[in-house]
Amino acid sequence: MDDEFWISELTDDDVPAVVALCRAALDLPEDAAEAAEIVSRLRDTAGTEGWSGGIRRITGFIALRPAEGPGRGRIIGVVLGSVSHRDASVGHIDLIAVHPQERRRGVGRALVARVEGALAGLGAGDVVIAGNAPYYAWPGIDVRCTPAVCAAMALGFEQDQPAWNMTANLTDPVAEPPVPEGVTVRRATAEDVPALVDFALTTFGAGWAGEITHSVGRERAGCHVAFDKTGGILGFAAYGSSRPSWFGPMGTAPAARGLGIGNLLLRRCLADQRTDGHDSVQIGWVGPLSFYSKAVAARVERVFLPYRKQL
Known part of the structure; x- marks a missing residue:
């Protein structure tokens, strides 16, 4: 003191x-x-x-x-x-x-x-x-x-x-593309979490499991999932895990890429966030800049500088 x-x-x-x-x-x-x-x-x-x-x-x-x-x-x-x-x-x-x-x-x-x-x-x-x-x-x-x-x-x-975020403008209603044939898309429930975590761990590594878990069933957060005809997971998109106005993570199985599933899942989440009162959303800690730019005209806006020191 x-x-x-x-x-x-x-x-x-x-x-x-x-x-x-x-x-x-x-x-x-x-x-x-x-x-x-x-x-x-x-x-x-x-x-x-x-x-x-x-x-x-x-x-x-x-x-x-x-x-x-x-x-x-x-x-x-x-x-x-x-x-x-x-x-x-x-x-x-x-x-x-x-x-x-x-x-x-x-x-x-x-x-x-x-x-x-x-x-x-x-x-x-x-x-x-x-x-x-x-x-x-x-x-x-x-x-x-x-x-x-x-x-x-x-x-x-x-x-x-x-690192950087991208900003998606939600002033106008979010248009939703058609659901691909043979694909079912719905909101994730608590019962889906174990399979979603296993999908994330197997396909993308350990980084996203916690964010998926904390996006399902929480206020001002959510997760949408795409399934094939057999009930297998093709992809997911989540929002609100870290902050209500932030989107992510999102991932699509390699074999399902190019079908428009990621675009559909992204837009469903953004529509939820718009309904929740957000006129813009931060796509957090972005990797695929070109995908989000093309899908929803997102732009790089917030840039972050990480710092490190040895104790």
């Missing part, structure tokens, strides 16, 4: 105040609007068993100033970190936010130092400012958040390969 603020471990009782802080502190309006979902997604997955067999472990701290009157103090900053079940040697800084009136006073530096120590205690040798898929809010630091980029560099982090 110093004369101005101190760092304390984040508790469940602090979450409402942390959400309020993030609404004020996240620099981009689209992020501030989803502060509650971001904090929930990053915290609620603690202890989740990954499909690779490991356990997701999280840590979090808040910075406080003395309150005027009784109380624990006024929250002026927060940091959340985690260790992925996929690589226990890498710690992630998932969220850091400092109230605009409290910046340039050492709050962010103190929070980062505390979470780095906690991640090292959990076995991490490196720390990254990057999305800890499948439970993340950003792939890295948005390039428009200049103060955050400068802070990462000042704290000794080195930039890694950029």
